[in-house]
Amino acid sequence: MSLPADLSSLRGGGAADHEAALVTLEKQLICPICLELFNKPVVILPCQHNLCRKCANELYQARTTMSVNSGRFRCPSCRQEVVLDRHGVYGLQRNLLVENIIDAYKQEVGNNSSSNAASPLPPPPPPAQPKCSAHEGEKVNIFCVTCQVPTCSLCKVFGAHRSCQVAPLTDVYQQQKVCAGPRCLCCVREDFYIENSKAQRQSVCDKFDRMISILGERHKAMKQQISSEQEEKSGRAQAWLRCYGDSVEANDKLMERAVSSMEEPDMAAFVQVSMSQWVHETICPTLKVLAATSSCPTETPKPAYESMRPYKCDFSRQESALKSIDFVKASIDELERTKIIFYLKHCVCWCAVTLFFYLLAFLVILQRVWAYIGCFICT
Structure with missing residues (x-):
């Protein structure tokens, strides 16, 4: 049921439906962190x-201090990662x-x-x-x-326990209560161990998620760098190919014209050509050939232009560091100090x-003594 539906159900129905709607609505208005009603602003x-x-x-600040990553935390309800901007929460x-529903x-x-205060309910029966x-x-x-x-x-006296050993119920009650203390302490200690293990496991998972995120970002950045360099060199090589192709084609046509002018078989016809015409038809093509030979692109690929050696990677040191990831070994003094503090706390709790x-038990015995004294006085 949604929040508006729960709110509308409060305005109708009987008392039982009204109470059930209030309980259902309260469950949906509980903060998953403080386990209380949402406090404004929500x-x-x-x-x-x-x-x-x-x-x-508070959750954002705790995650920021625990990890290098700042600006993100996980939703406590669905564990989805929430990325924040520079304004934070x-x-x-x-x-x-x-807020209006609250x-x-x-x-x-x-x-x-x-x-309810105007008409108080009767006390529950004992x-x-x-x-x-x-x-x-x-x-x-x-x-x-x-x-x-x-x-x-x-x-x-008459039943199935005639031959059995019996004891007063109050004595057994006190004895079992005294024995229940260490058992409760053991349960509390086991719960502490379980919660501590869950917290440590979640911390390890968060740190590994952070390292995986960093590796993914570096992987993407390095691939992008190599792709950009590859596209730049490929574009430059394609431009050189087009330039050289155009120059070769123009020079071939110019050489054909020069050779055809030099292969005139009739000497008289060749000599009768005027000086200006000879200069324009013969000398000029020769000059054009010389100019064409000097107009070739001067830019050429440098040695090892196609080499990608600058992008060679050596991750041996990082691999060794990743393989050596382990839990921090606490010193013997710290372990002993932690054990002493832990046992002192639980000993104090157990003693209490x-x-x-x-x-x-002393109060019960004292009550019996006063009862015996009262009976003795009355007699």
Whole structure:
């Protein structure tokens, strides 16, 4: 259900539908970072998920300090990468629709609270004490140590637990509470290990993603550089080919004319040619030939012009560095210090839990003593 649909459902329906719509709407207005209602201003990411601007800024600052890359972070809802401009999170667009829905939701919750305060609900009934399944109406008040099940007094006297060893339920309750302290501590420690492992794994993945991104950018830049150089040299070579081709074609035509003028078989006809005509018809073609030989393109490819040696790559050092990537080895002193701090924290926690249960047991014993004293005084 969308946010506008949830908001419209608040205006109609019964009380149960109204409460269900409020709960559904509240779930959609929870920030995935602070796990509370969105605080204004609310920004919308390119993936269409919403964040408090304050939470988005904290996430952005944390990612910036953890990695070299600045200007990007991942959406906590869908893990899509969000690229920011020079304005940072302040360049993200505000979601005014969500802000208006939050205002309407708070107003609706306030009206609902005031109506509930005017007509308070009755207190919930106390939880019923467990009854024995074998004897109807009998309360469970003892614990069978042999079978490890709670039962009633009639089961011990007449029932299936006549030959079993039993103990008062209060003693077993206190004993199991004291034993539950270290177990809870172990569970907390396991949860700490799991969360720490998840955080470390995510950190490693982010760093590898950053290195892969850098390699991709360098790969693209180097390929572009080689392609540009190749296009430039190919264009220059094509221009030289066209220039030399045109010069060769013009020189061939000029040589044919010069040879045809020199092959006149009749000497009288050749001598009768006037001086000016001879100069223009014979000398001028000769001069044209000389001029044509000197008009050839002077620019020629330099030695090793086609070589791409300047773009030769040697990644042996980088390959060695990539193969040597490993976790940072902490010194022995740091490891010992971390272990000592960890054990001290958990020992303090365990001691506090144990002390609490001992105090609780002492209060129970003190209550029994006062009960015995009261009975003695009354008698």
